[in-house]
Amino acid sequence: MDRQLVTQGAEGRVYVGDWLNHSVIIKQRFSKKYRHVDLDTHITQERIKAEARALTRCRSLGIRTPAVYDVNFDKREIILENITNSITVRNYIYAAVERDLSMDNREILSLAEKIGKVLAKMHSNHIIHGDLTTSNMLLIQPYESSEVILIDFGLSSVEERAEDKAVDLYVLERAVLSTHPNTEAFVSCCISAYKKAGSNAAEDVVKRLDEVRTRGRKKLCFG
Missing domain, CATH: 1.10.510.10 (Transferase(Phosphotransferase) domain 1)
Incomplete structure (x- = not known):
């Protein structure tokens, strides 16, 4: 998937790209080297899950948020709707x-x-x-x-x-x-x-x- 870096912060990188003919935002979380690898993986997965759940729950309530298209724990990524214009x-x-x-x-x-x-x-x-x-x-x-x-x-x-x-x-x-x-x-x-x-x-x-x-x-x- 082609992607272009938009911003980088303390927690990860944000890209814009195309995914299955959709314009998307890809949020990728960094691994934290100071944490044990298993703990770091667990914390990262829980944060990604929490974000996806909150976005999905908001949409079910009629609160406008980006749609969640995919979650990839191996790549530490969540793929979201890119709200253009x-x-x-x-x-x-x-x-x-x-x-x-x-x-x-x-x-x-x-x-x-x-x-x-x-x-x-x-x-x-x-x-x-x-x-x-x-x-x-x-x-x-x-x-x-x-x-x-x-x-x-x-x-x-x-x-x-x-x-x-x-x-x-x-x-x-x-x-x-x-x-x-x-x-x-x-x-x-x-x-x-x-x-x-x-x-x-x-x-x-x-x-x-x-x-x-x-x-x-x-x-x-x-x-």
Whole structure:
């Protein structure tokens, strides 16, 4: 299979290629030389399984994610749908700023509401993403009416605790505020939509989020 390297990180490489007449993304995990080979193989397989399960479970719930085409444990790879003609939410916000849209513009807040709703649905089914950032969300044209597509579930897990869901939201909140200036209204709208869409369980998560924020501030102050 022909492939072209897109990016390389601490955990592995990401390629784009063609597979059975499909444009695909191939995620290949590195072996960790500091771990015993059997342990490393086991951990890698479990991470690949967790990612494939989370993606498949999200799709079964009506949450848009890339389709899982194949898993190859021998090659440490997962082969996913390549969602073409898409843009990350991160780049969409950057483009909005270039158009002189303020972060409390209705178009931007509508996107925040969409994100909040899809995360509430994901969490209500106990799926933890693990790396929620605006780079791990896609939109397809026409962007203003696109559903939010979640990608990169490499750190995902299944957890029922409100604490884990609150940490998931906190990761997103910090990612948005540190990447995009003046996005307090955006974050507030996202959390509000999450709370409204997710019933009583979501309210518990939002309450726990305040505790997570407090711990985060203390860590920043005292190390």
